[in-house]
Amino acid sequence: MLKHRHGGDIYEVSYRIDYSANINPLGTPESVVKAAQKSILDCAHYPDVDCRALRRALAEKENMEPEQILCGNGAAELIFAMVQAEKPQRALLMAPGFAEYEQALRANGCEIRYYELKKEHGFRYQTDYKKMLTEDLDMIFLCNPNNPTGLLIPKEEMLEIFQICLEKKIRVVLDSCFIDFLEQEKEAEYTGYLDDYPNLFILKAFTKIYAMAGLRLGYGMSRDKRLLERMKNVVQPWSVSIPAQAAGVAALQETAFVHRSAKMVQEERIWLKKQLQNMNLWVCDSQANYLFFEGTEDLSEKCRKEGILIRDCSNYHGLRKGYYRIAVRTRKENEELVQVFRKILKPAERRN
Structure with missing residues (x-):
């Protein structure tokens, strides 16, 4: 069961703070909640199967045509739809990386190759990745910033990857689900290159x-x-519900909320990373709204006893027991997390 388990599984255990899922700690904007609530009055009708109002709003935000956008029941549905539509025979994944790519590919009988990110390089992308872009590949998945490391591929490298894949007829799936939390968002934005x-x-x-x-x-x-x-x-038809479509349209108006959230998360990430390093823990140089680090093998179990859920990353390909990911949350919550870590981790257990 651990193989495809994600963070945010709050339904089997009692907890005080969930650090296992990388969700905005400021919560859902009030306007989004109200839009979803109001839309329930229309639940006797089928949803708009083409998500027309939502795609028009997205097209304005992304500066493209609505016909270039496809909406889905979360990013996960689109990952599976991509694989089912393209039926790749061979695909390349970075490891560690988001498990949903592997799950979708294996469900369709695809041969998977891995480019393994190494701790000796800080789990950073290395240029030898491009050597693995061979002509017999059908598809690659890239997550930028990467999950769980929070690291970016340099822009000049990313554009070179796009070009190589274009020449070799390799489909590139670029997961940008965490881009809104970045300090230099434009450095990871590639919608302007779609044409x-x-x-x-x-x-x-x-x-x-x-x-x-x-x-x-x-x-x-x-x-x-x-x-x-x-x-x-x-x-399947109607996979995006009426409340989800209404909430999405409302969310796209919340530009001030997005800026405020990103600023807070950036400040808290720096603070939280320093606290972990002060405990002599190895911490990846994340730029996202989460931190990837190495701790003791029983850290997640001990945290759970304290009411804190953290993401055990041992089910990521290429990682072993002892690697973890935590969300960046509010200062009050982050202070509580640090107190729990200090209580749990004896000086001799803190890793360099």
């Missing part, structure tokens, strides 16, 4: 920045309209 790279599909979601995990809403963008049509044909 240059028809092999590129960019994935985003409302889950993290708008704290809408329970409503399930994601979207993908590509200039390849035939790809989007193939993807649409393999998902």
Whole structure:
């Protein structure tokens, strides 16, 4: 069961603070909640199967045509739809990386190759990745910033990857679900390159920045309209509910909320990382709304006894027991987490 277990599984254990899911600690904007609540009055009707109002709002935000956007029941549905529509025979994944890519590929009988990120390089992308972009590949998945490390691929490297894949006819799926939390968001934004790279599909979601995990809403963008049509044909109709569509339209108006959230998370990430390092824990140089670090093998179990849930990363490919990911939350919550860590970790157990 651990193989595909994610963070945010709060339904089997009692807890005080959930650090296992990387959700905006400021919560769901009030306007989004109200829009979802109001839309319940329309629940006697089927949802708009084409998400027209939502796609128009997204097109304005992303500066593209609505026809270049496909909405889904969370980013996960679109990951599975991509694989089902394209039916890749061979795919390349970075490891560690988000488990949903592997799950979707294996469900469709795809051969998976891994580029393993190494601790001796701080789990950073290395240029030798490009050597693995061979002509027999059909698809690659990239997460930028990466989950669980929170690290970015340098822009010049990313564009070179796009070009190599274009020349070798490799589909590029770029997961940008955490981009809104970045201090230098433009350095990781590639929607402006979609016209240059028809092999590129960019994935985003409302889950993290708008704290809408329970409503399930994601979207993908590509200039390849035939790809989007193939993807649409393999998902069930009406997968995006009326409340999710209404909440999405309302969320896109919350620009001030997004800026405020990103600023707070950036400040708290720096503070929290320093506290972990002061305990002699190895911490990855994340730029996202979470921190990836190495601790003792029983840390998650001990934290759970204290009412704190953290993400055990041992089910990521290439990682062993003792690697963890924690969300960045409010200062009060982060102070409580640090107190729990100090209580649990004896000086001799703190790793360099």
